[in-house]
Amino acid sequence: MLERLVKRIIELLEIRETTVLSIALKEMNKNCDHLFIKAKTVRIKGVDRIFLDLLLSGKANEEQDWLDRAHSYGVKIELELFDSGEPWFCYEQINKLGYPIFSINGSQLVHVPYNVICYRDVALLELGSTLCKYKKQLMTSLAYEDLQKKQIDIIERV
Secondary structure, eight states: OHHHHHHHHHHHHHHHHHOEEEEEGGGTTSOOHHHHHHOSEEEEEEEOHHHHHHHHHOOOOHHHHHHHHHHHTTOEEEEEESSOOTTTOOTHHHHHHOSOEEOTTSOEEEEOOSSEEOHHHHTTOOTTOEEEEETTSEEOHHHHHHHHHTTOEEEEEO
C-alpha cells in the first residue's frame, strides 16, 4: 500500500515537472494553490503596462503576494503580453522584472542592455526569440549572423 502511494506521488511530481498552465491576468487574484501543485510553469496571459509597472513599483499588492506564493511552490512564472508590445513596451523592463516575457505570438522577448551587442550576448538565445533593441545600439556581424541562423527576429526602435 505504501509503495503504491509513493509510486503515485512520484508519478504526479514527474508530470508536474513538464506541465505548463496558462491563466488570464484577471485570474491571478483567485486562490490558485491547486495550479502551483499541478504545474511547474504558469504563464500569465494578457499582461499590460499597468501590471508591469505595478510589479516594478516594489509596493506590496495582491499580485506580488500571488507571485511570491507561486515562488514558494517552486513555480516558474512567465508573462505574456496582450499584444506584440509595440510601441508601449519598455525594453528595459525585460531585464528588471526577472520573469521571461513573451509577445502574444509566443516569441520570448529579449533585450541586451549594452551599447554594442556581441556574439556572446546572443549566443544562448533560444530559437525563435525576438531581440528588442534600440537603433543606437550597434551589433557585431557575428552576432547578426547568429541571430539569422537561429531565426531570431529583431525589433528596433528609436
